[in-house]
Amino acid sequence: MKVVILNGGKGTRLGLEGLPKPMVPVAGHPLLERLVSVAVRSGLTDFVFLNGHLAEVIEQHFGDGSRFGVRIDHVREGIPLGTAGAVRAARKLLTETFVVLYGDILIDVDLAHFAAAHRRSGAMVSLFVHPNDHPHDSDLVDAATDGRIRAFLPKPHPADAILPNLVSGALYVLEPTAIAHIPTAGASDWGHDVFPAMLAAGCHLHTYRSIEYAKDIGTPERLARGEGDLEAGRVERASRRRARAAIFMDRDGVLNTEINGVHRAAQLELTAGAGAAVRRVNRAGIPAICVTNQPDLAKGLMSIEDLGQVFAKLDTDLAMEGAYLDLLYFCPHHPEAGWAGEVAELKVRCDCRKPAPGMLLLAAEEHCIDLAASWMVGDRYADIQAAKAAGTKAVLVRTGHGGADRDRYDCEPDHVASDLPEAIGFILNAMQ
Ligand SMILES: [Mg+2]
Ligand SMILES: [Zn+2]
Structure with missing residues (x-):
């Protein structure tokens, strides 16, 4: 070549x-x-x-x-x-x-x-x-x-x-x-x-x-x-010759306000301080990676074009604060049938829907991420479980669901923070 x-x-x-x-x-x-x-x-x-x-x-x-x-x-x-x-x-x-x-x-x-x-x-x-x-x-x-x-x-x-x-x-x-x-x-x-x-x-x-x-x-x-x-x-x-530590972030309830289904761009609103928190990650030279379950695609509640617009709104709102996501992974699947307009081919058991670690593992493989040196921030124990299964450390935040699904998982976060800015402050300090 x-x-x-x-x-x-x-x-x-x-x-x-x-x-x-x-x-x-x-x-x-x-x-x-x-x-x-x-x-x-x-x-x-x-x-x-x-x-x-x-x-x-x-x-x-x-x-x-x-x-x-x-x-x-x-x-x-x-x-x-x-x-x-x-x-x-x-x-x-x-x-x-x-x-x-x-x-x-x-x-x-x-x-x-x-x-x-x-x-x-x-x-x-x-x-x-x-x-x-x-x-x-x-x-x-x-x-x-x-x-x-x-x-x-x-x-x-x-x-x-x-x-x-x-x-x-x-x-x-x-x-x-x-x-x-x-x-x-x-x-x-x-x-x-x-x-x-x-x-x-x-x-x-x-x-x-x-x-x-x-x-x-x-x-x-x-x-x-x-x-x-x-x-x-x-x-x-930043080269592929070196494995890098990253900060993974859940989307709903962490980066943007949880409303149990952001289906349109106009519905997306950043959580307080999220832009500044992501900007701190950017300035530290650490990849900021969003990993998000989007089962409403499978349920037929939104189209892939709608989701693309919602992601563009997330980009836009972060950019207003001089912040950006380096990478974004989403799981479009959902395992159970029973929604009127559901999309049959997305109604599957997959290895990417959190609590499974598939999205983190894929990011690591595609971009040489050192999972053991990385952190995940989530508002559900499903996020914490995904991180633990990937060998990544995790911080639970009290925004969004605030860990309400605790009874369903047998895992504990390494730290609990009130919100994303506090979580990022803790993680950047721990990564020193
Ligand atoms: Mg969430
Ligand atoms: Zn999936």
Whole structure:
């Protein structure tokens, strides 16, 4: 699999003179060397460099790649072709599934794992996505709960919009068939031109949601932040080479008020202090993961589209407080029949409905979570039981059901807190 790197950036905002943007030194090494290392760690050693501004600097530094133990083809664009147009110019070199990276991002991503997920999805294009703390002024991706992309939501967004907090990380895996969707003349950009046109043509585009580190360093402030993250070990700690502790949170009665069935976005309301509590988790660099039973899908009381809107409202309300969930898992099942509009195929015994630990185990497997070092916050003993079955420590909160189902389970939480903010304070202290 080839790795295509877009090296056309001028780096004007970084004040670079005589250096193209991808050659900017980041904590002592040119960014582009770091990108090559990331690919090599993923087992990928075949590169296509799409060079533009000061192409000769990159060509001279890397040559054919042998000094770095890799193979590099250099393609020089005469006039700027945009992020997609530049890839089209190299189309003869791209006959199999390939990766595209922008030359101004600092990442530590397992590209082979990304590509494997891409192949399983059967999509033509997969986009690396993650939440951020300012989705209201970011270009966003709207995806169905199964990860299939439905729309691109470019900024600016209406002030009252309900926004899914998914931002594209300038990192894609593509099938060569995607190249046919790039305009043959003029400049074109993946995010603004080609991906929306592909969606309109019915192509399958998919999200790859990850908690690995991927941030652009295109301004002096972002560059300084990226260097700080590298030096503090935050970039490597977020990689798949390290198992990470996470904080799992139940949704209803913990993050949002329990009303015995949130079926519409407008019904969702955060519990007091939930936004600030999740923000503390985010700032500590710990993955915030929601794991929620949603049996009303199986009971036919809401549709999967309704649930997607409710999750987007949760994202939106958290974003108002500068907070976000890194990952969200839900169980759509319910074991007992007897509801008028129930959905037969969801009326099953599953291993994901809490008190079963399936959602925590899946998160751990997909994202290298160290369950023994992780914590769960829930308002039911079903949550505590799920945590214990996964080998995770647990805090019961007195909001929502407040542990009213105690008699049904033979387990105890490690701590009891009045609400989510108190629970998070306790956990962050215990994780030190
Ligand atoms: Mg609950
Ligand atoms: Zn389930």
